[in-house]
Amino acid sequence: MNWITNYVRPRINSIFSRRDTPENLWTKCDDCGTMLFHRELSENLNVCTSCGHHMAITPRNRFEALFDGGIFTEIDVPEPTTDPLHFRDQKRYPDRLKAAQRSTGEKEAMLVAEGEMGRTPIVAAAQDFSFMGGSMGMYVGNAIVAAAERAVRLKRPLILFSAAGGARMQEGILSLMQMPRTTVAVQMLKEANLPYIVVLTHPTTGGVTASYAMLGDVQIAEPNALICFAGPRVIEQTLGEKLPDGFQRAEYLLDHGMLDRVTPRTEMRDELITITRMLMGQPPAVAGDLPAPDPAPEAQPPEQPDKAAAPKTAPKTTPETPAK
Template sequence: MNWVTRVRNAIPFIAKRETVETLWHKCKGCQSMIFLKEYEENQSVCPKCDYHGRIGPAERFAAIFDDGSLRVLPMPKVVEDPLKFKDTKKYPDRIKAARAQTGETDAMISGHGKIDGQPAVISVQDFAFMGGSMGMAVGEAFVAAAQEALVNKCPYIIFTAAGGARMQEGILSLMQMPRSTVAIQMLREAGLPYIVVLTDPTTGGVTASYAMLGDIQIAEPGALIGFAGQRVIEQTIREKLPEGFQRAEYLLDHGMVDMVKHRHELKATLSNLIGYLMASKKAA
């Protein structure tokens, strides 16, 4: 043992210091510094400007489901690298990194539980997992969650957040668009509600499929919702787009969504909608 090791081992353990990064959060809306604990307790909504930050499945489930009612659905198994895709990194390496970062298997997590005592199945897309991109695993998770709703005769609710289809899976990713559409049609034929909550951001192939097929379309304030990016549209039509284009409030004004609801109001809103839409089922 050299002298460096002896000196290092003799130093008493010192707990990790709290820094600016662990104590404070800088709001992307108003640039204010917010105490991190206060920000997280407010469901990642800025208490000063109401900017809605992005949150993952665990936070969503905790905010929407009744305490102790959540049962996380198992993630369906799929071929993880069907095209043997490689760009600057191998696709399996990107998946491993995303799993290590988020602790999730893929970009969509589903759960069955109760909302004010009413059963429902909820799926949440996690933008932190490869931009919430829609690959085969997401498609399988969507179909499995819809089937769970069919078996339990309850509504299916999805919180979307995605950059679109997963390019590393090519046409196999795009095939999830019609597959999810068929699953939604099965819910409709069974008379079960399909409710979509659009969160920031929801774009690309997800917007072109299950994100815009809800019986009720809800959006969070300020959420970016669209198919192509604003810059691409401007270059294509050679016109300047209006202020707030592709934001939730603009889409509400133009009839693309049914309502824009604050994150704190979502549970009560979903509970009321389930009560209205499932009234005939309960009577039967």
């Protein structure tokens, strides 16, 4: 009885009294430290409801907030050679790719899609910083080229959300080659007179900043996003000087003429709709649902002639044949 009393019964009680508590119900803001309920944070597009700090957001969640009804169609991107240099540091490059794919659920660091935004058809591309720092490799280069070609073919504007630490070192010179390659892709849009709008998110640095991320017809940034080629710590160590507060942040770049606007994420969709429709020569967007079109007038049957009123024709008479 002691074994049952001391071991079995407490074990059974602990199993039945256990409460299954879902994990990750709360997220701590990186800036102010406020604990945020995950559903409330998700509804606010990963923007802190206390201090307005913009946390990372995946390309899929961004597209769900951007496109009408969250409906979009992914655009296929040509697959490059996986490991052209057979690169290895602490891990093999293919192993790093597989680990990033498992953790993010995405194939690579950029997602390309098409759909409607405010009833305007667009093509959009977004980088995922959680996938190897959003680094630009051959796949990202292929994605931007595919997005530009699709936009030119369909005569649609291209909206790009950048978030990257620069070129992907595991692909060496092949990743650096994507800088002029993506620049040529952007030039295709300009030659077709199609808008290219760039939204710079935190962080956008390195070779991405030095290529397609700063070539937009309109340059928008999210608040407090770090936008630079070399980071502030590298510059401070090189110059041996203290940099001013807010250096290389979105607001600093806006004050110095490097950006057109700094727009919160929760207002970004409305801002993009207005700018896109303006650049495409379309009328301003209509808030809410459009009114139903007027019904077409019913077709009237053709009028039938009135038989009673129809004029009577005299019967034909044949001349009489004279008798012989």
